[in-house]
Structure formats: structure tokens, C-alpha cells
Amino acid sequence: MISIDIKKKLHGAKGLMDLDVNFEIEDGQFLALSGLSGSGKTTLLRIFAGLEESSGTIKVGEEIWQDKETMLRVQERGIGFVFQEYALFENMSVEKNLLYVNKDKKLAQKLLELTDLTELKKRKPSTLSGGQKQRVSLCRAMMNRPKLLLMDEPLSALDPAMRRKLQNEILALHKEFGTTTIMVSHDPAEIYKLAQRVIVLENGKIISDAQPQDALIQRTGSQKFSFEGEVIDIVQVDVIWIAIIAIGQQLVEVVLSAGERKEMSVGQKVKVGTKAFLPIIG
Amino acid sequence: MMEFFASLDYTPFILSFKLAGLTTLILFVISLPLAWFLSQTRSKAKPILEAVTALPIVLPPSVLGFYILVSLSHNSPLGAFFENVFGVSLVFNFTSLVIASCFYSLPFMVQPLQGGFESINKNMIEASYIAGKSQVQTVLQVVLPNMKPAVLTAIIITFAHTVGEFGVVLMVGGSIESETKVASVAIYEMVEMMDYKGAHIYSALMVLMSFIILLAVYTFNSSKRIGGFSK
Numbered sequence: 105m106i107s108i109d110i111k112k113k114l115h116g117a118k119g120l121m122d123l124d125v126n127f128e129i130e131d132g133q134f135l136a137l138s139g140l141s142g143s144g145k146t147t148l149l150r151i152f153a154g155l156e157e158s159s160g161t162i163k164v165g166e167e168i169w170q171d172k173e174t175m176l177r178v179q180e181r182g183i184g185f186v187f188q189e190y191a192l193f194e195n196m197s198v199e200k201n202l203l204y205v206n207k208d209k210k211l212a213q214k215l216l217e218l219t220d221l222t223e224l225k226k227r228k229p230s231t232l233s234g235g236q237k238q239r240v241s242l243c244r245a246m247m248n249r250p251k252l253l254l255m256d257e258p259l260s261a262l263d264p265a266m267r268r269k270l271q272n273e274i275l276a277l278h279k280e281f282g283t284t285t286i287m288v289s290h291d292p293a294e295i296y297k298l299a300q301r302v303i304v305l306e307n308g309k310i311i312s313d314a315q316p317q318d319a320l321i322q323r324t325g326s327q328k329f330s331f332e333g334e335v336i337d338i339v340q341v342d343v344i345w346i347a348i349i350a351i352g353q354q355l356v357e358v359v360l361s362a363g364e365r366k367e368m369s370v371g372q373k374v375k376v377g378t379k380a381f382l383p384i385i386g
Numbered sequence: 387m388m389e390f391f392a393s394l395d396y397t398p399f400i401l402s403f404k405l406a407g408l409t410t411l412i413l414f415v416i417s418l419p420l421a422w423f424l425s426q427t428r429s430k431a432k433p434i435l436e437a438v439t440a441l442p443i444v445l446p447p448s449v450l451g452f453y454i455l456v457s458l459s460h461n462s463p464l465g466a467f468f469e470n471v472f473g474v475s476l477v478f479n480f481t482s483l484v485i486a487s488c489f490y491s492l493p494f495m496v497q498p499l500q501g502g503f504e505s506i507n508k509n510m511i512e513a514s515y516i517a518g519k520s521q522v523q524t525v526l527q528v529v530l531p532n533m534k535p536a537v538l539t540a541i542i543i544t545f546a547h548t549v550g551e552f553g554v555v556l557m558v559g560g561s562i563e564s565e566t567k568v569a570s571v572a573i574y575e576m577v578e579m580m581d582y583k584g585a586h587i588y589s590a591l592m593v594l595m596s597f598i599i600l601l602a603v604y605t606f607n608s609s610k611r612i613g614g615f616s617k
Contacts, residue, residue, distance in 0.1 A: 155512055178515045185516045191509035195531035204527070205517040248518065 105130060106252060106284060110151055110160030110170075114144055114308060123147055123158070123308035131165075132282045136289050136299035136316070143305040145288045149254045152286065153185055154178035164251055184245030184283070186255040190237040192229040198240050199225040205247035215243040218280065219273050235266035239273060246277060255287040259294065264353065271297055292320045330377040335370050349376055394587065397564055398572035405480070405568060406548035409487040410495070413544055416488070417495040422525060424496070425503035440493050447490065451557025454486045458558070478560050483568070486558040487548050495544040502536025503529060535607040542603045546596055 109126040123144040129135055137145045150156035154169065155178055162169040169176045193201050198221060202212040216222045219239040229237055238258060245253060258274075259267045271294055278285060278298075289295050295302050296316045304312040304319070312319055333351040338360070340346075345360040347368060358376060360368065368374070424435060442450055458476035459465045465476050476482050506529050514524040530537060552570040559566030561575060569588060576585040 153512075153516060155515075178512070179518045179520065181516075182518070183516060185513065187509045187513065189507075189509060191507060191513045193510060193514070193528050193532075195528070204514075204519075244513070244517075 105163075105165065107163045108152065108160070110158040110162065112147065112151065112156075112158035114147060118142075118307070121308045125305070125308075125310055127303065127310065127313065129284055129286070131284055133301060134278055134285045134287070134299045136287055136295040136302040137305065138289060138295060138302055139305035139311075144308040145305055146256055148305070149185075149256050149286065149288060152252065152254055153183055154181050182248055182251055184248065184250035184253040186238070186241050186245050186253070186258045188257045188260060190229070190234075190241045192237055192240055192244070194229050197226050197228055198232070201229070201240055201244050202247050205244055206249075208247070211247060211249075212243070215246055215277075218276060219243055233266075235262050235270060238262065238270060242270075242274065242277065246281060246283070249281070250283055253283045253285040255285065257288050257290070260290070267291075267294070274298060296320055330375055333374055333376050335368060335372045335374055337370060338365065338368060347374075349374060351376060398567050398569040398588070399591070401480075401564070401567065402549050402569040405483055405487060406545045408484050409491055409548045410541055410545045412484070412488055413491060413495040414541060417492070417499055417540070418525070421496045421499035422503055422521075422529075424500050439496050442490050443493050447551065447553025448557060450490060451486065451554040454482075454489060454554070454558050458482060458485065477558060478562065478566065480559075480565055483555055483559045483566055486554045487551060490551055490554045491544045491548045494547045495540050498536050498540035498543065502533035502540070505536070506532055535610045538606060539603055542599055546599050549592075550596070 105128060107128040110123070112123045114121050114123050121144070125144075125148060137148065139145055147156055151158045152162065154176060157175075158170075161171040163171075164181075167176075168174050169181055193204060196204060199212060199216070202215065203209065206212075213222070216225055219242065221236065221239055221243065224232065224236060229240065232240065238261075242258070245255075255274075259270055262270065274287075275298055277283075287298065289298075299316055302312070302314060302316050302319045303310055331351045333349040333356075335347050336350050336355065337348040338345060339348070345362070345365040347358050347360050349356050349358055356376065420439070424432060424439075455477060456462060457464060460469050460475065460477075468474055468476050474481065476485065510528060510532070511524060514528045515521075519527070550570065551568075552574065555566065555568055556571055556574070559568075559571075561567045561571050567575075569592060573585050573588045573592070576582075576588065
């Protein structure tokens with residue numbers, strides 16, 4: 105069991121704000137941390153790691169990482185950390201990056217096998233793709249068999265296909281090692297796939313703490329398909345108007361009535377709904 | 387021609403390079419922790435320390451030399467201490483040149499190193515701490531190997547700048563044959579004695595060597611930039 109109860113003054117997006125959080129994580133749990141940028145997610149991770157100071161307590165099992173008298177240094181916490189921008193040791197090969205943390209060659213070999221990196225182990229990080237780098241970073245974080253694995257938007261710099269592949273690898277590693285994990289993420293699909301619990305921060309406070317299916321899936325409302333999108337363009341085709349709307353990474357065309365056309369402008373956020381009762385999943 | 391070159395007295399050059407080599411070595415050891423501290427600290431004392439470190443760049447060498455002379459002479463507490471306890475004088479000998487050069491060339495070692503430290507990705511340094519490594523281990527195994535061009539620049543520029551010093555050396559060391567008469571001082575004396583031929587040869591040698599050193603630095607650093615820092 106890991107428990108945290110800390111406060112810290114932060115310069116957030118809207119001026120000074122108080123980061124004030126108090127929660128517990130069960131051993132082996134995969135927790136997602138979500139919220140708008142500037143809400144204090146990264147700072148919270150860094151406080152866990154001991155990279156940032158705060159007032160309050162952090163307890164991991166029977167070990168006190170931080171309270172009024174104690175402030176365990178980052179070196180003594182035995183955590184794993186995956187940065188958004190990899191932060192690999194550029195002067196070392198893939199294998200050396202892992203062995204720098206811990207001389208355990210067997211573990212390094214096992215991690216490299218699990219993430220399909222064995223053939224690249226002699227390569228320097230600068231010769232790898234983004235996805236490969238992040239896999240190395242993930243392996244490196246696991247090298248000291250951490251009590252707590254922290255990941256700060258680990259997949260947000262990668263393209264969708266690579267994201268899905270790495271989500272599977274994160275899931276496999278979590279199954280294999282059962283490491284208590286906190287991951288900052290904005291992607292609902294990713295959170296749903298990986299996490300058992302999601303905490304949402306807003307202006308430094310927890311505004312929601314629930315299971316992903318409760319937090320992310322909207323069960324209230326009219327039960328129809330509905331997507332948030334942005335109007336990219338409005339074009340006239342003969343006598344009708346068509347709006348081009350971006351939903352996620354997809355562009356769709358929607359026919360507008362004359363009345364709708366008047367109310368709509370480019371750049372506007374809209375909700376696209378359909379009343380299909382038998383959706384086709386293909 | 388060969389006979390002429392063989393007949394030249396190279397002692398001042400050897401002295402210059404010995405001085406520059408020692409100074410560079412001492413400054414590298416001193417500057418590493420200082421530059422690391424300056425690159426990492428958020429202390430309010432940082433601008434003060436940075437300004438003090440940069441002083442030798444703007445001060446006239448005579449001012450620097452004068453203060454070093456005053457604080458090392460046997461009339462000063464420090465000078466008196468060394469004279470009474472160890473029986474060595476701290477002025478007008480090779481030791482005094484090394485001490486003075488360390489002050490004179492300090493910014494040329496500290497500033498490139500500090501710049502190098504600051505250019506290293508902060509997360510990479512943190513990743514090393516997270517791996518349980520101390521600051522010293524991190525600097526030696528992660529930080530320095532990733533800033534080789536900055537290290538090389540710091541060492542070469544310090545060396546070259548020390549070879550090129552004149553005012554401070556003259557103030558603190560005078561011109562004692564085989565002891566404090568370095569190349570720049572020797573050239574000055576030749577001109578004073580109207581030995582223009584000797585001055586020409588010594589000066590041309592200085593220009594040539596300085597150019598070769600700088601060319602080596604820039605060639606190395608530009609090849610590093612093109613090929614990425616991981617070579």
C-alpha cells in the first residue's frame with residue numbers, strides 16, 4: 105500500500121495554485137492520472153520520485169519516503185521513471201543503459217526479449233526510432249525492480265500504431281512484474297486499456313477517483329453515438345451545405361440545414377450524433 | 387636553415403607549455419565542481435559567483451597581477467605563512483606563475499564547462515539519480531561523456547589562453563631565465579633590445595601553434611555536430 109498526503113504551492117496555468125492531494129494505491133494497482141495540462145499531474149509524479157519538494161507525507165508499505173522529519177533522496181527510493189522524451193543515456197548502448205541501473209544481466213536480457221529489443225542491444229539511442237527509444241526507457245525503468253513505476257505521458261510523442269504496440273508491452277510488463285504503476289495520460293482509450301483506476305486532477309485537486317469504465321464511458325444521456333469534434337471547413341455543394349468536422353484523427357462530412365449553417369462557424373466545437381440503433385462494427 | 391632553428395633557444399616555449407599544461411590540469415579539477423554547482427543551483431548567490439568568475443576576462447591583466455602580487459608577497463599573511471612554514475616564496479618563481487595563471491584563466495575553463503552542463507537534458511541527469519547514482523557518478527558516467535565538445539573546448543581554450551598571457555606573468559613572475567621567462571615575455575624583451583629577427587621567429591611560431599590548436603578544436607567540434615553527439 106502506498107499512501108500520499110501532500111501540499112505544494114504551484115505556478116499553474118491560471119497563476120498561483122495549491123496542489124493538495126491525498127489518496128492511497130493498493131500494491132500492484134495500475135493508476136492513471138489525468139486532467140488538463142497545468143493541473144499538477146507531472147509535479148505530483150515528481151513529488152513521488154523525490155525530484156520535487158513538498159510538505160506532507162508519502163508512505164510506501166512500512167517505509168516512510170517523506171514526512172516532517174524524513175525526506176528520502178531520489179536515489180534511495182528505488183523507483184522507475186519513464187519520461188515523455190525518453191531521457192536515455194546517449195553515450196551508452198541500449199544494453200548499457202539498462203545495466204547502468206543494475207548489473208543484473210539476466211533481467212536485462214529478459215526485459216529486452218519481452219520488448220523485442222534483443223537485436224538492437226548494441227545500438228546507441230540516437231540510431232533508434234521514437235517507439236524503440238521509449239521501449240528502452242521502459243526497460244531501464246524496470247531494471248531496479250521498482251516498488252513504484254512512474255510514467256509521465258510515456259506514449260504521447262508516438263504515432264497511433266506505435267502507441268498501441270507499446271500499450272500492449274506496458275500491459276505485458278505489468279502482468280509479468282506486478283509493479284504498482286502511476287501513469288499520466290490524456291488518452292481515454294489508453295487509460296481504459298491499461299488502468300484499473302483513474303484519478304482526475306483539476307487545479308491541483310482531485311475531482312474524480314473511479315474505475316475507468318465509470319469515469320470514461322458516458323452512460324447517462326440519450327444513449328446514442330456522440331462525438332466531440334471541431335468544424336474545420338463549411339462548403340456549399342449545389343443547394344446544400346456540408347461541414348467538414350475533425351473527430352479525433354478522422355475527418356467526416358455532415359450535411360447542414362440552412363438553420364444550422366447560420367449558427368455554425370469554422371473552429372467551433374460541436375457534438376456529432378447519430379440515432380443508429382444497430383451500429384455496424386467493422 | 388636547420389642549423390639556425392637548432393640554435394634557437396626554446397626554453398621560453400617549453401616554459402610556456404609547461405605552465406599552460408599545469409594550469410589547465412589544476413583548473414580542470416577545480417572548475418568541474420564549480421561549473422557543476424553553477425549549472426545546477428537556483429541559489430541567489432549564483433549571479434555573484436558568476437560575476438566573480440568572469441572578472442579576469444574584463445580586468446586589465448596588470449590589475450589582476452598587482453592584486454595577486456600583493457596578496458602573495460612576503461608582506462601578506464599568505465605569503466608570510468608559506469615563507470615561514472615551508473620556506474618558499476610565492477612570488478617571482480614558477481609556482482607564482484601557476485597560481486596567477488589559475489586566476490587569470492579560470493573563466494575560460496568554467497564558462498564552457500558550465501555551458502556544457504546546462505546543455506545536458508535535465509531528465510537525463512534525473513534518470514541517473516533515479517537509477518540510484520550519486521552526483522559524482524552521474525557527472526562522470528553520464529554528463530561528461532555527453533558533452534565532449536564542451537570539455538575539449540574548455541581544455542584547449544584554457545591552455546591556449548594561458549600560453550598567450552603576458553601582463554599577469556610579467557607582474558607576478560618578472561623575467562627570470564628558465565624560471566619565469568615564458569615565450570610572450572621573451573618576445574617583449576627581444577623587441578625592447580631591438581632583436582627584431584628573434585621576435586619575428588618567436589612570434590611566427592606563436593601564431594602558427596595557436597592557429598593549429600584552434601583549428602583542431604573547431605574541426606573536432608563541427609564533426610561532432612554533424613555526426614550527432616553519440617559518436
